[in-house]
Amino acid sequence: CLVAWTHAAWAQFPDKPVTLVVPFAAGGPSDKIARDLAEALRKPLGQTVIVDNTAGAGGTIGAARVARAKPDGYTLLVHHIGLATAPALYKKLPYNTLADFEYLGLINDAPSVLIGRTTLAANNLGELRKWIAESDGRVNLANAGVGSASHLCGLMLQNALKSKMTTVPYKGTAPAMTDLIGGQVDLMCEQATNAVPQIEGKKVKVFGVSSTDRLALPALAQTPTPTLAEAGLPGFNVTVWHGLYAPRGTPPEVLARLNAALRAALKDPDLIKRQEALGLRIVTDARLAPSGHKAFVQAEMERWTQVIKDSGETAE
Numbered sequence: 054c055l056v057a058w059t060h061a062a063w064a065q066f067p068d069k070p071v072t073l074v075v076p077f078a079a080g081g082p083s084d085k086i087a088r089d090l091a092e093a094l095r096k097p098l099g100q101t102v103i104v105d106n107t108a109g110a111g112g113t114i115g116a117a118r119v120a121r122a123k124p125d126g127y128t129l130l131v132h133h134i135g136l137a138t139a140p141a142l143y144k145k146l147p148y149n150t151l152a153d154f155e156y157l158g159l160i161n162d163a164p165s166v167l168i169g170r171t172t173l174a175a176n177n178l179g180e181l182r183k184w185i186a187e188s189d190g191r192v193n194l195a196n197a198g199v200g201s202a203s204h205l206c207g208l209m210l211q212n213a214l215k216s217k218m219t220t221v222p223y224k225g226t227a228p229a230m231t232d233l234i235g236g237q238v239d240l241m242c243e244q245a246t247n248a249v250p251q252i253e254g255k256k257v258k259v260f261g262v263s264s265t266d267r268l269a270l271p272a273l274a275q276t277p278t279p280t281l282a283e284a285g286l287p288g289f290n291v292t293v294w295h296g297l298y299a300p301r302g303t304p305p306e307v308l309a310r311l312n313a314a315l316r317a318a319l320k321d322p323d324l325i326k327r328q329e330a331l332g333l334r335i336v337t338d339a340r341l342a343p344s345g346h347k348a349f350v351q352a353e354m355e356r357w358t359q360v361i362k363d364s365g366e367t368a369e
C-alpha cells in the first residue's frame with residue numbers, strides 16, 4: 054500500500070509553485086532563458102513557475118544549492134556548459150555533476166560573441182589581436198566568474214591568441230555588460246542572447262561569433278559578423294548549451310512529469326520565436342530525453358576537461 058500511497062502522493066505533482074534556480078545574476082543570458090522557460094512551463098505544469106537567482110563562483114553556488122535541495126521536484130536548476138566545465142576548474146566542487154543531479158532534458162544551444170567597448174580603436178579581429186599583443190596583458194576581459202560560459206570562451210580566446218589578459222569576474226554577464234558599455238572593461242565573450250541586442254543598439258563593438266556558423270539574424274543585418282574561426286582563429290568553436298536539472302533522488306513519476314512539461318514548453322511558438330531571434334537553437338534531438346541529455350553532458354565534460362587541462366588553467 055506504501056507504493057500505492059507514494060504513487061498517489063506524486064500524482065498531484067505539482068500542487069505548489071515550482072522554482073527554477075539560476076546560478077547567475079538577474080538580467081544575464083541564463084536568467085533570460087530561465088524566465089522564458091518559466092513562462093512556457095506554466096501551462097504544461099498547471100502551476101506558477103518562479104525564477105530565483107543564486108549567483109557566485111561561476112555558477113557553482115547555485116548548482117550546489119539545487120544539488121542539496123529536497124528531491125521533490127519543486128527546486129530545479131537551469132544551468133549551462135558551466136556544469137560540465139566546473140569539475141576541471143574547481144578542486145573542491147560541492148557537488149558531483151553526473152551523480153548529484155537528475156537530468157530533465159537539454160533546452161537550447163547558443164553561440165557566444167566576442168564584443169568590445171565602442172571606444173576601442175580596433176574594428177575587426179585582425180586589428181584587435183594587434184592591439185592585444187601590444188597591450189602586454191593589460192587588456193581587461195570581463196566574465197561571470199571561473200566556470201562561466203564567458204570564462205570558458207575567454208580562456209579559449211587567450212589560448213588561440215597566445216596572450217594572457219586580465220580577467221574581471223562579475224556575478225553574471227549582465228553587470229559585466231553594464232561596465233563594458235560604460236567602457237570600464239575592454240572585452241567580453243558573451244552569449245548571443247545578451248550580446249545581440251547590444252550589437253544591434255551599437256552599444257558594443259563586435260569582433261566575431263564563437264561557433265562555426267555565422268549569426269544570420271535580422272538584428273545583425275547592419276553588422277555582418279564573421280565567425281572567430283573565419284576571422285583568423287581557425288578551429289575556434291565554443292557553443293553554450295542550457296539544460297534543466299533536479300536533485301538526485303527526485304521520484305521517477307515527478308521526473309517524467311517534468312520532462313514532459315519541458316518538451317511541451319519547448320514547442321511553445323512564442324518561446325521558439327523569441328529565442329531564435331537571439332541566435333538560440335531550441336533542442337529537438339535525443340538530448341531532450343534524460344538519457345541523451347546526460348550522455349551529452351558527460352561527453353562535453355570529458356572534452357572540456359581535456360581542453361582546459363591543455364590550456365594550463367589551474368583549478369581554484
Ligand code: MLT
Binds near residue numbers: 080083202
Ligand atoms: C556566463 O557567462 O556564464 C553567462 O553569460 C552568465 C550569465 O548568464 O550571466
